[in-house]
Each structure stands twice: as structure tokens, then as C-alpha cells.
């Protein structure tokens with residue numbers, strides 16, 4: 001899908017795996033932005049948002065989050081400082097933000113950074129909103145995040161899917177021992193999305209896409225693979241989180257990796273729960289699998305992401 005197929009008041013900034021995409025919806029009532037990226041990219045995000053808001057003298061009125069992982073909310077506080085805008089989060093995520101639950105939100109627990117912010121508006125599943133002169137239904141999309149929402153516009157059949165559906169997969173899902181409801185919810189969310197008959201999907205990461213059926217087929221296949229093999233889910237979570245940290249840090253010293261997986265909460269706890277390996281062996285296992293998948297490479301004592 002190309003930008004020209006979207007309503008003119010809608011603009012998508014496609015970002016990367018460290019920062020979620022930003023969706024801008026402009027209107028007379030003021031622009032809104034959906035998802036604000038990761039803390040590291042705040043200056044770039046502010047420049048991108050400024051390039052599309054205020055063009056008609058209407059600054060940013062609101063920032064909205066599909067869910068509250070660090071790569072979606074990292075610019076919330078900065079946007080409020082810059083524009084005095086309000087912040088709206090899904091109802092299921094609001095208590096975690098109020099408590100700043102760094103474990104449930106995978107912040108410090110997964111070695112991720114986020115600037116704390118307050119919530120002005122709570123988005124209930126099933127509620128309807130007018131953003132950018134378009135009607136959006138907020139639909140519960142649990143799985144990757146329990147409280148996640150997706151936003152659907154019936155008129156143009158556009159789905160803003162967050163991390164519930166990407167062109168090739170979906171965001172990490174916790175294994176059954178950690179959250180027994182996560183995988184069943186993931187499947188139910190995919191079924192809900194299949195029932196929408198969306199024409200365009202704007203995912204949290206990657207290019208917007210129109211072949212929704214093929215994406216759903218791949219997502220259902222991935223869900224089945226996770227359902228069939230809990231350890232695959234466990235390894236996928238840790239590998240995805242390690243790559244995220246690597247993108248954040250840009251490189252990590254290989255000889256510090258055992259200390260890292262022994263220290264950072266999610267690696268330490270998953271190791272105790274599932275692998276019971278010396279940290280150096282767990283680090284080698286994860287790095288080896290990522291290397292074979294072409295996601296990372298080692299050079300001169302450093303581990304680096306392949307971009």
C-alpha cells in the first residue's frame with residue numbers, strides 16, 4: 001500500500017524495530033499521533049511529527065497508544081512537553097502506567113528505557129473516536145499485550161494494528177507458564193481481525209500492507225507453531241528482546257553477555273524457569289540462533305545487529 005491510497009489527512013511514518021511506526025491524523029480539531037516510538041529516537045520523532053502537524057496552524061492535540069511497550073510510548077512525555085497535548089492509553093494498560101510497572105511493561109525488566117508520563121484519557125475497548133475527521137473503533141486485541149487495542153475505520157476499512165498483526169507475524173507473546181492466557185488471546189485476536197475484512201493494515205512495525213489474507217495466514221501459522229512448542233515461544237521472546245537491546249545499544253561486548261543475561265530480569269527468570277543453564281551457555285545459545293537466522297553478527301569481540 002502506498003501513502004496515496006490513504007485518506008489525505010492520514011500520514012504514516014514507517015520506522016524500524018526499535019521505534020514503532022507513527023500514524024498522524026490531521027483535522028480542524030487538531031492532529032493526533034498514534035504511537036510515539038522509543039526513547040532513543042525522541043528527537044527524530046519530534047521532527048517527523050512537526051513536519052506533519054501545525055501545517056494548518058493546528059498543533060498536535062493528542063497522543064494515542066495502541067499499547068504501552070517502550071517502543072510505542074517512548075516519546076509521549078516529550079510530545080506533551082512540546083505541544084501540551086493530552087495522552088490516551090488503552091484501559092487495560094492504564095493501571096500499569098499509573099503504577100509504572102517496569103516488569104509487566106517490560107521496561108527495566110527487559111533492559112528497556114522509557115520516560116514516565118501521566119494519562120489523561122482512557123480508551124475503552126468497543127469505544128468509538130473521531131480522529132482526523134474519521135471514525136475509529138477501538139477493539140480489544142490482547143495477546144502481545146493484554147490491554148492492547150487496534151483501531152478500525154469502517155469507511156475505508158483501514159486497520160491500525162499495533163503489534164497484534166504485522167505483514168510477517170506479530171509481537172512477542174509470553175509462554176504459557178508466564179501468562180497462560182497470552183497464546184489463546186493471540187489466536188482470538190487474529191480471528192477478530194480476520195472478521196473485520198480490512199483492506200489496508202498499518203502495523204506497528206514494517207510497511208503498511210494490503211494483502212491482509214496472506215498476512216493472517218502467516219500469523220495463524222506462527223500462532224500454531226507457538227502453541228505446538230512452548231520452548232519455541234520462550235526462545236523467541238528472549239531472542240527478540242536481545243535484538244531490541246542490541247538495536248538500542250548498537251553493539252554489546254561479547255564477554256559481557258553472560259553477565260547481561262545473568263543480570264537482566266527477563267533473561268535471568270526465563271533461564272531459571274526453562275533452561276537452567278550457566279549464563280554463558282544461555283548467551284551462546286541465543287547468539288548462535290540469532291546468528292544462524294542472520295539477525296546478528298560477531299566481530300572483534302562485539303555482537304552487532306544486522307540491519
Ligand SMILES: [Zn+2]
Pocket residue numbers: 020069071072163171204205
Ligand atoms: Zn512494538
